[in-house]
Amino acid sequence: MKYKVADLALASQGKLKVEWAESRMPVLTTLRERFAKEKPLAGARIAGCLHVTKETAVLVRTLRAAGAEVSWSGCNPLSTQDDVAAALAAEDTSIYAWRGLSVEEFYWCIERTLDFKPTLTLDDGADLIFTVHHKHPELAAGIKGGTEETTTGVHRLRAMGEAGKLLYPVMAVNDSETKWDFDNVYGTGQSSIDGILRSTAILLAGKNFVVAGYGHCGRGAAMRARGMGALVYVTEVDPIQALKARLEGFQVLPMDEAAKVGDIFITATGVKDVLIGRHFASMKDGAVVCNTGHYDCEINIPDLEKLAASQREIRPNNDEYRMKDGRRIYLLARGRLVNLAAAEGHPSEVMDMSFANQVMGLIRLHREGPKLEKKVYVLSKEQDREIATLKLSTLGLLIDKLTPEQIAYQSDYAAGT
Numbered sequence: 001m002k003y004k005v006a007d008l009a010l011a012s013q014g015k016l017k018v019e020w021a022e023s024r025m026p027v028l029t030t031l032r033e034r035f036a037k038e039k040p041l042a043g044a045r046i047a048g049c050l051h052v053t054k055e056t057a058v059l060v061r062t063l064r065a066a067g068a069e070v071s072w073s074g075c076n077p078l079s080t081q082d083d084v085a086a087a088l089a090a091e092d093t094s095i096y097a098w099r100g101l102s103v104e105e106f107y108w109c110i111e112r113t114l115d116f117k118p119t120l121t122l123d124d125g126a127d128l129i130f131t132v133h134h135k136h137p138e139l140a141a142g143i144k145g146g147t148e149e150t151t152t153g154v155h156r157l158r159a160m161g162e163a164g165k166l167l168y169p170v171m172a173v174n175d176s177e178t179k180w181d182f183d184n185v186y187g188t189g190q191s192s193i194d195g196i197l198r199s200t201a202i203l204l205a206g207k208n209f210v211v212a213g214y215g216h217c218g219r220g221a222a223m224r225a226r227g228m229g230a231l232v233y234v235t236e237v238d239p240i241q242a243l244k245a246r247l248e249g250f251q252v253l254p255m256d257e258a259a260k261v262g263d264i265f266i267t268a269t270g271v272k273d274v275l276i277g278r279h280f281a282s283m284k285d286g287a288v289v290c291n292t293g294h295y296d297c298e299i300n301i302p303d304l305e306k307l308a309a310s311q312r313e314i315r316p317n318n319d320e321y322r323m324k325d326g327r328r329i330y331l332l333a334r335g336r337l338v339n340l341a342a343a344e345g346h347p348s349e350v351m352d353m354s355f356a357n358q359v360m361g362l363i364r365l366h367r368e369g370p371k372l373e374k375k376v377y378v379l380s381k382e383q384d385r386e387i388a389t390l391k392l393s394t395l396g397l398l399i400d401k402l403t404p405e406q407i408a409y410q411s412d413y414a415a416g417t
């Protein structure tokens with residue numbers, strides 16, 4: 001059997017979801033039409049480890065149309081949409097993914113995607129590429145390269161590359177402007193609010209909304225929470241990001257202070273232990289805490305458990321911890337990415353550009369991987385501009401062009417006042 005999913009009977013429901021996503025992803029479907037003829041991925045075997053959502057299914061269909069064989073697993077135990085996984089299995093994709101995996105099952109699924117000896121890997125968070133490096137280094141000789149979708153994965157792979165430990169080249173898809181400045185900002189911003197609302201149904205207007213980390217994702221969450229009428233507080237460790245937040249009109253303060261005033265907390269740092277015991281100890285009764293960073297270590301859940309006298313699930317993706325002093329703290333989606341575990345992840349329209357970058361990165365690695373150094377690369381500026389141009393045209397938007405005189409003026413070092 002080429003797949004293991006929760007329930008194949010969900011396939012028809014999943015197929016509808018994928019069709020809906022497809023109707024909102026014109027860049028990827030345009031590329032698919034082109035690559036279905038050119039087959040630039042013919043002969044490639046791609047192992048993918050990325051959230052199994054309706055948008056991911058559109059990516060998988062595109063990779064297969066471009067000639068690749070694909071084997072897939074989810075990159076988070078709680079983010080797989082079981083109906084989408086079933087739809088992919090039903091259309092003969094090799095896929096090992098279901099929602100609610102144990103850690104052992106999570107790695108078992110990744111291992112299965114390595115059975116067909118991939119020539120390319122695609123990661124979101126680097127768990128697949130780490131499995132190759134740490135457990136199956138013998139596979140690396142046959143792997144031309146890998147792509148990485150998210151900030152946390154890119155940080156770690158860059159560190160590995162600098163330490164000379166990477167066994168093949170990696171494309172940092174995350175770092176393309178058409179990915180990082182859209183997916184992480186507008187995608188995470190909107191979908192994290194969506195996750196908070198689905199799991200709590202609370203009013204955001206008038207709430208003190210604390211965002212930890214004013215990077216790409218944090219900025220998106222802060223911006224959207226303000227749009228819903230919340231009073232936004234930002235915590236940071238980087239003085240420049242903190243200043244940007246302040247001049248954007250947000251209150252900036254350390255977490256020790258924010259913990260006392262927040263009604264809702266969201267972590268978006270990519271760093272562990274952002275919310276720890278002493279923060280939970282000073283929170284108000286009813287505080288809601290969640291995370292949208294890649295791993296579930298930003299909120300120290302063992303600390304929360306130590307302080308709690310009891311715990312119960314009060315709503316789906318919403319656990320109530322009653323403290324020994326009677327206060328209640330609500331943890332969403334068990335500290336996993338709230339937008340994917342409690343909602344559907346990013347809207348299709350932004351994943352359209354992220355996954356166009358994925359496809360272009362994989363094609364480059366399939367063609368040139370063996371000639372590249374074993375380090376982390378970013379996609380070219382031209383690639384980025386091509387994807388943005390395609391997106392603009394699908395939106396029916398036109399922009400101006402520099403005239404030859406303007407181009408000459410830009411580099412004219414004799415011109416002045």
Ligand SMILES: NC(=O)c1ccc[n+]([C@@H]2O[C@H](COP(=O)([O-])OP(=O)(O)OC[C@H]3O[C@@H](n4cnc5c(N)ncnc54)[C@H](O)[C@@H]3O)[C@@H](O)[C@H]2O)c1
Nearest residue numbers: 150151152213215216217236237238269270271292293294
């Ligand atoms: N939920 C999603 O769907 C989704 C989407 C994209 C990225 N991510 C993940 O979200 C995380 C953030 O990604 P990003 O692109 O915004 O990264 P980024 O580097 O742009 O921003 C992270 C920010 O957090 C700040 N920070 C670090 N440690 C901190 C701390 N202890 N307290 C307060 N601030 C701190 C940094 O100074 C930085 O400004 C990563 O783990 C990334 O992989 C999640």
